[in-house]
Amino acid sequence: MEHEHPDPVRAGRRRRVLITGAGGQLGRALQEAFADDDLVALSHKEWDVSHPPDDTVSQGAFDLVLHTAAWTDVDGAEANPQEAAAVNVGGTANVAALAHSLGAPLVAFSTDYVFDGRKGAPYVESDAPNPLSTYGRTKLHGEAAAGSDAWIVRSSWLFGPTGRNFVRTMLRLGADRDEVAVVEDQRGAPTYVAHLAAAVRELVDSGAPPGIWHLAGDGDCTWADFAEAIFAEAGLGTKVRRIRTEDLARQAPRPAYSVLRSEREDSPALPHWSDGLRDCLAAHSESRRA
Numbered sequence: 001m002e003h004e005h006p007d008p009v010r011a012g013r014r015r016r017v018l019i020t021g022a023g024g025q026l027g028r029a030l031q032e033a034f035a036d037d038d039l040v041a042l043s044h045k046e047w048d049v050s051h052p053p054d055d056t057v058s059q060g061a062f063d064l065v066l067h068t069a070a071w072t073d074v075d076g077a078e079a080n081p082q083e084a085a086a087v088n089v090g091g092t093a094n095v096a097a098l099a100h101s102l103g104a105p106l107v108a109f110s111t112d113y114v115f116d117g118r119k120g121a122p123y124v125e126s127d128a129p130n131p132l133s134t135y136g137r138t139k140l141h142g143e144a145a146a147g148s149d150a151w152i153v154r155s156s157w158l159f160g161p162t163g164r165n166f167v168r169t170m171l172r173l174g175a176d177r178d179e180v181a182v183v184e185d186q187r188g189a190p191t192y193v194a195h196l197a198a199a200v201r202e203l204v205d206s207g208a209p210p211g212i213w214h215l216a217g218d219g220d221c222t223w224a225d226f227a228e229a230i231f232a233e234a235g236l237g238t239k240v241r242r243i244r245t246e247d248l249a250r251q252a253p254r255p256a257y258s259v260l261r262s263e264r265e266d267s268p269a270l271p272h273w274s275d276g277l278r279d280c281l282a283a284h285s286e287s288r289r290a
């Protein structure tokens with residue numbers, strides 16, 4: 001039976017928001033962007049979404065569910081397709097079933113890796129996906145599992161001051177190497193998680209219709225360009241040696257071009273990725289000083 005679900009504002013109370021994957025980089029950024037709300041932020045340990053939720057979660061009353069929990073190890077998914085699908089497809093189905101039973105709208109996150117990169121021009125919401133990797137396929141099936149009444153937010157090349165991401169990897173490598181080899185033949189739109197989280201808040205607060213939304217940092221670059229910008233912004237003298245994707249022999253294929261743009265009129269606009277990089281490095285230094 002569906003729970004009664006009065007509008008929290010009309011009912012004179014704060015909106016109750018459930019966040020999955022709360023220990024991840026986007027999960028953390030969403031906790032800051034939705035800090036005015038009544039948050040229940042569950043880490044992997046607190047709810048493994050590949051299993052149905054326990055009673056404390058399934059009997060909770062939530063007005064909104066933000067589902068960030070995912071298998072995000074793109075190369076690892078090639079050797080562990082079932083485990084990746086259990087989280088990205090089965091887990092999303094579990095979260096969608098919960099949201100549905102509570103009558104709460106759902107935001108589910110997806111990726112530029114649902115595209116094959118052959119378009120060579122920015123991908124918009126109506127472009128046909130054709131994932132190259134197991135990760136991309138599981139995320140695409142996860143979009144279907146989220147259901148037609150969810151907001152499916154596709155984003156790309158996420159980075160932030162915490163967790164595993166390219167910016168933190170480059171800072172670590174740059175601290176003790178003179179040169180780092182980085183691919184120059186993959187182009188995308190790096191996206192600062194705080195900018196994405198703010199745009200998600202804008203999206204849900206605007207009453208935008210459900211469906212697919214492309215929300216990514218403005219501008220685009222290659223990984224090699226991005227690495228050079230990171231070293232310059234961080235004041236490191238590390239050089240970037242530009243290499244090709246085939247030189248890396250990674251397990252998962254990646255699209256050569258996966259810039260995301262929105263064709264929707266009222267889509268929230270994110271700042272340029274270079275502004276995100278500046279803000280991210282400032283937040284990163286702050287967290288190291290604290």
Ligand SMILES: NC(=O)c1ccc[n+]([C@@H]2O[C@H](COP(=O)([O-])OP(=O)(O)OC[C@H]3O[C@@H](n4cnc5c(N)ncnc54)[C@H](OP(=O)(O)O)[C@@H]3O)[C@@H](O)[C@H]2O)c1
Pocket residue numbers: 020021022023024025026027043044045047048049050067068069070071072087091109110111112139154155156157158159163164
């Ligand atoms: N990172 C990117 O570049 C990127 C790009 C486009 C879209 N996305 C999508 O954006 C979303 C957030 O990504 P992110 O970058 O924040 O990833 P992240 O930092 O790796 O965070 C994902 C979180 O999910 C948790 N998790 C993994 N398996 C779980 C499970 N079975 N049950 C519950 N939690 C589980 C992880 O916990 P543990 O670490 O403890 O396993 C981690 O805290 C994901 O849907 C991802 O597919 C990411």
